[in-house]
Amino acid sequence: xxxxxxxxxxxxxxxxxxxxxxxxxxxxxxxxxxxxxxxxxxxxxxxxxxxxxxxxxxxxxxxxxxxxxxxxxxxxxxxxxxxxxxxxxxxxxxxxxxxxxxxxxxxxxxxxxxxxxxxxxxxxxxxxxxxxxxxxxxxxxxxxxxxxxxxxxxxxxxxxxxxxxxxxxxxxxxxxxxxxxxxxxxxxxxxxxxxxxxxxxxxxxxxxxxxxxxxxxxxxxxxxxxxxxxxxxxxxxxxxxxxxxxxx
Amino acid sequence: xxxxxxxxxxxxxxxxxxxxxxxxxxxxxxxxxxxxxxxxxxxxxxxxxxxxxxxxxxxxxxxxxxxxxxxxxxxxxxxxxxxxxxxxxxxxxxxxxxxxxxxxxxxxxxxxxxxxxxxxxxxxxxxxxxxxxxxxxxxxxxxxxxxxxxxxxxxxxxxxxxxxxxxxxxxxxxxxxxxxxxxxxxxxxxxxxxxxxxxxxxxxxxxxxxxxxxxxxxxxxxxxxxxxxxxxxxxxxxxxxxxxxxxxxxxxxxxxxxxxxxxxxxxxxxxxxxxxxxxxxxxxxx
Numbered sequence: 001x002x003x004x005x006x007x008x009x010x011x012x013x014x015x016x017x018x019x020x021x022x023x024x025x026x027x028x029x030x031x032x033x034x035x036x037x038x039x040x041x042x043x044x045x046x047x048x049x050x051x052x053x054x055x056x057x058x059x060x061x062x063x064x065x066x067x068x069x070x071x072x073x074x075x076x077x078x079x080x081x082x083x084x085x086x087x088x089x090x091x092x093x094x095x096x097x098x099x100x101x102x103x104x105x106x107x108x109x110x111x112x113x114x115x116x117x118x119x120x121x122x123x124x125x126x127x128x129x130x131x132x133x134x135x136x137x138x139x140x141x142x143x144x145x146x147x148x149x150x151x152x153x154x155x156x157x158x159x160x161x162x163x164x165x166x167x168x169x170x171x172x173x174x175x176x177x178x179x180x181x182x183x184x185x186x187x188x189x190x191x192x193x194x195x196x197x198x199x200x201x202x203x204x205x206x207x208x209x210x211x212x213x214x215x216x217x218x219x220x221x222x223x224x225x226x227x228x229x230x231x232x233x234x235x236x237x238x239x240x241x242x243x244x245x246x247x248x
Numbered sequence: 249x250x251x252x253x254x255x256x257x258x259x260x261x262x263x264x265x266x267x268x269x270x271x272x273x274x275x276x277x278x279x280x281x282x283x284x285x286x287x288x289x290x291x292x293x294x295x296x297x298x299x300x301x302x303x304x305x306x307x308x309x310x311x312x313x314x315x316x317x318x319x320x321x322x323x324x325x326x327x328x329x330x331x332x333x334x335x336x337x338x339x340x341x342x343x344x345x346x347x348x349x350x351x352x353x354x355x356x357x358x359x360x361x362x363x364x365x366x367x368x369x370x371x372x373x374x375x376x377x378x379x380x381x382x383x384x385x386x387x388x389x390x391x392x393x394x395x396x397x398x399x400x401x402x403x404x405x406x407x408x409x410x411x412x413x414x415x416x417x418x419x420x421x422x423x424x425x426x427x428x429x430x431x432x433x434x435x436x437x438x439x440x441x442x443x444x445x446x447x448x449x450x451x452x453x454x455x456x457x458x459x460x461x462x463x464x465x466x467x468x469x470x471x472x473x474x475x476x477x478x479x480x481x482x483x484x485x486x487x488x489x490x491x492x493x494x495x496x497x498x499x500x501x502x503x504x505x506x507x508x509x510x511x512x513x514x515x516x517x518x519x520x521x522x523x524x525x526x527x528x529x530x531x532x533x534x
Binding site: 001002003004005007008011020021022023024025026027028030031032033034036037040041044045048077078079080081082083084119120121122123124150151187190191 | 289290292293294295296297298299300316317318319322323327329330333352353354355356357358359360361362364366367371399400401402403404437438439440465467468469471473475
């Protein structure tokens, strides 16, 4: 006899009756005893989402976040026992919800928080030695290929996602102003933080990620943005330990 | 059984479930705590602080790996991806012990993040045994299987839980993890005497004991319904049940679990120290 299909359906949908043949110690129907499982599942998944998306939770308020989590966990129960990955589809899910269409930036803020969590668990990689670039002749420098560390994640948004995140995580931070922002999540050692990127830097980083040389990446960044600052961008990424030497 | 099986090598001393917020305190002075238990799934990421901390702790303490996501009691086959992750963790960490639950959490590729109950029938017995054999052969070592907290019973069950666990151990060669809080919770919820459960339990197969806190609720008839929450101090009747168990089993590794509303280190260490006193008392009496 298969128990799991009925059991799991009734766990996720409290409107369904408690499955038959579940009893208390005196062989009476289990009744609300079954709710222990309903609560354990709903509460633990809701808490996982609240912990994984603290800024989204602050933006929505706790009650609305519980509502969002309830909708999400019922349509997207985890597909893996690794709860560190739970919520990967939440940004797309938010975009599809009519009730949240007035908060256009919310999905990208969720993407930023998801990237912070992915960065936290990403593989370790030796950071690029800042002295290494100095040892290269200028023509070799521009032919060099650099790789992003697995913990460095690029986000491009039409919304001021860094300012929104900063405003809600740092007391006294200025109110966000309109306009898109590009962000690189960096993890110097173990604690990921989002860095606000200078103009052109996202284009440059995306080109490096695509395997372009330093020269090619710089050219495309300068084409995209007249005031692209290579030295400042390099310094930011080296300090954030976002760069590593690619495997040969 | 083709693979050679090594048994658990945890000391018969107090341990605690490891929480990252306690890292500095543990490194500074672990007090009564002689070993640590981790949830396997929290250390299956690719890198970063969790693995760095675990490597550090494993140099100083015996580590017990406690799985919460293998779904040993599941109706479908075990998840091959998850088995591969578990084998990887077990092989680089080479911990003192590996344990899992008599429960299921995955069905039809969905993970429910809870330890769900199974009926005790000949069919579920055969399935659990085949899953345990698969895990032990994959890991090349013995695992311990933990008794669950029960909130209800299945009409189709034909085995009592202690006999069911004993038969699993007999067929697979696995050991058992006895959670005395779970015994207290299940016995209260199903109207049994917890001491009767301990009397029926094959204590010689127990490689580890768990202690933890629970919440109190009531069912539709106003009867007590205890909920295993790991979110509070161990209650006195559970400490008494530990004494009752140890008097019959002899000294065992004893772990305090506190997973929600995690307290500061001082309080958790004090709970472990109390388990240590229960073990010390036993040695004095012997």
